[in-house]
Amino acid sequence: MTTTIDSAEVDSNVGEQLIEVLRSECLSRGCGGIRGLGLMFRHLDIDFSKRIVLRELEDGLKLYGFRMSENYLKALFRALDKDNSGGIDFCEFMQELRPPMTSCRINVINEAFDSLDVNKDGIINMDDIKVVYAANARRHPKYLSGEWTEEDTLRHFLDSIDTPGCPDGKVTREEFLNYYAGVSATVDDDCYFDLVMRSCYNLPPRKTTNS
Structure with missing residues (x-):
């Protein structure tokens, strides 16, 4: 087009x-x-x-x-x-x-990235997600059907966030933000976006301050 x-x-x-x-x-x-x-x-x-x-x-x-x-x-x-x-x-x-995002959306995206970046080197790779995302991978329909192995499922997850067309198996914070900025643009409500991200990455509930 x-x-x-x-x-x-x-x-x-x-x-x-x-x-x-x-x-x-x-x-x-x-x-x-x-x-x-x-x-x-x-x-x-x-x-x-x-x-x-x-x-x-x-x-x-x-x-x-x-x-x-x-x-x-x-x-x-x-x-x-x-x-x-x-x-x-x-x-x-x-x-x-990148579509503009509120600070609360950027914060939860960064929190999700940090939860996946196990060795804290600023890169998410297969070794990182094997530690923290394997349980999610084992719930994927293609894993449950036997079509994909756990390795296949984790690779699919990593490649979906990596640079499209030439994934290198390493996701930077910038690539992670770029991906979720696109997702964010489809969700109107900040609270709902925060809830979805926390549910997806098993993050603790957002801290709230009392007025």
Whole structure:
């Protein structure tokens, strides 16, 4: 599907509005939409500099199904190039596109990540989730049916959060946040999102303060 962004969609504060349009289009593709755009960024970063220039952004957007005028492309690039360095940093790129989340949502996502990161090295890998997620894996329908082994089930869980298309078996905090930002965008209520995350990762109840 190709999305053409024209002047009817944005009229002022063009750069920020283009980011919002791009974010909305990504989210319309499901929870993995933002991560998919991040994968596109990685593919364009052929020198592994973790930054892309204007024409690389244009090529990537076309590959992902977005077309826009030259003026709008430059406005989007300027909005993403926060330090005016002539290149877009990957982390800033993902932070701009990631749907905004309240502090309580970010906190519970970080709490879930910390619960999985057993050796506290800032990476979730298979060894980590074997320790804390094996019981959940053994409740998966495909494990119960015998179609998947416990290892298969844990690998599926890890790959679903890892960078789509090229999982490396290691999930960073940023990748974890990017994944759950997409999930968060589908849940209206903060309390319900918090409840779901705590139930999924067997986290203790949220602490409340008395007024």
